[in-house]
Amino acid sequence: MASILRRMLPSFLQKSKTGAEGRNLAVYIQRCQRSTDVSKNGRRAKIKLGVLGCGRIASLHVPNILSIPGLEISWILDNNADQINALKDNFYLEDVQSYGTSDLDSLLDDNTLNGVVILSSTNTHTDYTCRALKKGKAVFVEKPAGESVEDIELCYSTAQQNNTPLLTGYNRRFDPTFSSLQKSFHAGDIGDPVFIKLTSRDCPRPSLDFLKNCDTSGCSILSDMGIHDIDTLVWLTKSEQPESIFVQSHAHDKVMNKMGVDDALMMMVKYKSGLIASIDLVRDSVYGYDIRVEIFGSGGMLSGDPQREVSLRTDQAGKCNTSSLLYSFNQRFNQAYRNEIEHFIRCIEGTEQPLITAQESVLTAKIIEKGLESWRNKTVAYF
Numbered sequence: 001m002a003s004i005l006r007r008m009l010p011s012f013l014q015k016s017k018t019g020a021e022g023r024n025l026a027v028y029i030q031r032c033q034r035s036t037d038v039s040k041n042g043r044r045a046k047i048k049l050g051v052l053g054c055g056r057i058a059s060l061h062v063p064n065i066l067s068i069p070g071l072e073i074s075w076i077l078d079n080n081a082d083q084i085n086a087l088k089d090n091f092y093l094e095d096v097q098s099y100g101t102s103d104l105d106s107l108l109d110d111n112t113l114n115g116v117v118i119l120s121s122t123n124t125h126t127d128y129t130c131r132a133l134k135k136g137k138a139v140f141v142e143k144p145a146g147e148s149v150e151d152i153e154l155c156y157s158t159a160q161q162n163n164t165p166l167l168t169g170y171n172r173r174f175d176p177t178f179s180s181l182q183k184s185f186h187a188g189d190i191g192d193p194v195f196i197k198l199t200s201r202d203c204p205r206p207s208l209d210f211l212k213n214c215d216t217s218g219c220s221i222l223s224d225m226g227i228h229d230i231d232t233l234v235w236l237t238k239s240e241q242p243e244s245i246f247v248q249s250h251a252h253d254k255v256m257n258k259m260g261v262d263d264a265l266m267m268m269v270k271y272k273s274g275l276i277a278s279i280d281l282v283r284d285s286v287y288g289y290d291i292r293v294e295i296f297g298s299g300g301m302l303s304g305d306p307q308r309e310v311s312l313r314t315d316q317a318g319k320c321n322t323s324s325l326l327y328s329f330n331q332r333f334n335q336a337y338r339n340e341i342e343h344f345i346r347c348i349e350g351t352e353q354p355l356i357t358a359q360e361s362v363l364t365a366k367i368i369e370k371g372l373e374s375w376r377n378k379t380v381a382y383f
Helices: 004-012 019-041 058-067 081-090 100-107 120-134 149-161 176-186 207-212 218-224 227-236 254-259 334-349 360-377
Strands: 047-052 070-078 097-099 115-120 140-141 166-169 193-203 244-252 264-270 275-281 290-297 300-304 311-318 321-324
Touching: 047 058, 047 081, 047 100, 047 334, 058 070, 058 081, 058 290, 058 334, 070 081, 070 100, 100 120, 115 120, 115 334, 120 140, 120 149, 149 166, 149 360, 176 227, 176 290, 176 300, 176 334, 193 227, 207 254, 218 227, 218 244, 218 264, 218 275, 218 360, 227 275, 227 360, 244 360, 311 334
Parallel strands: 047 070, 047 115, 070 097, 115 140, 140 166, 193 275
Antiparallel strands: 193 290, 244 264, 264 275, 290 300, 311 321
16 A cells, blocks of 8 residues: 555646545545455455546546445546546556557457446447457446447347346436435335426536537437436336327527527326326526426325535525535436446346346337437327
8 A cells, every 4th residue: 555655646746736636636545445455354356347438427437436445447448548648647547557449359358357337429339338248348338328229229138148247327226316216106105106207407518519419319408418317217117118208399598509409308208007207408507406306196296306515494584595506417426426336346246137227228218219209300209
């Protein structure tokens, strides 16, 4: 431990002592200490992971990987040298080798590698996932596993053929609030469902370049942002296939309107059972990251409210004060991101099966396709 810290110290002293860098250093020290503790106590055999993709989402997953006992990042892979250097610099990964995508097959031949974490752009997910699975490596892939129903089916069939775990990163499944709500709902605590309402209002708005290029369908607010809400709906309804879908959207922001990219959307989903679900999405919520879920049933209601910086509320004569909502997704779902990586490790160890199934992932993709059909045709789409 001491030798590792001595080796790292010159690099740290060259950095400005910002709060973020202090937290990243703490993650690094925690990584070294926990790795030593695990090897001494023998609680878990060391698990080696490769990381594919070094962009924004990697900055959320990498510190969790580093801080979980027994995990080791064997290598990171990206064709963007700037992103590689930023990730290595931010999380003190000078001792971790980096590669380009042309090296992937040889890296996957390493028999000591247990799995890969795929955090690259969506258009690479299916290719990377299938290549890793065919080499017997467990795969965690950020949502979605592919750009089409056929791609996702291919990923899961490859996992089955190679008897290798595949986990798609729908992080709300691992959030304590959403998980508790799902368990209560499936236990029958509120009787038969009548309405399910899902709200996602993003903060801050993603960059215009990202919004313009993240989905060629023209309705990225549904396929990129709404995918989490649709997965939640699939999860809550136990993969019940909808009867019909109707989508309406609009671009309120003048710049986005000129780009032809919508920033607000409402989706209505009707089921043969009589259940009606709604999903409302907004790209730019000025008051904070607003994520809600509500289920109204014959015997009551379940609600998951948006989370605030502090849960204190003050009521006085003529006024009421509460704190602001959490600012963005990385604050709201920080614990969920850690929980899903820990679940992935247990899947590698064979103590758990992936929480998100092939059937669920495929149905989520089918609902998105029907939603896009409704959006394009401006009419109800039927299954």
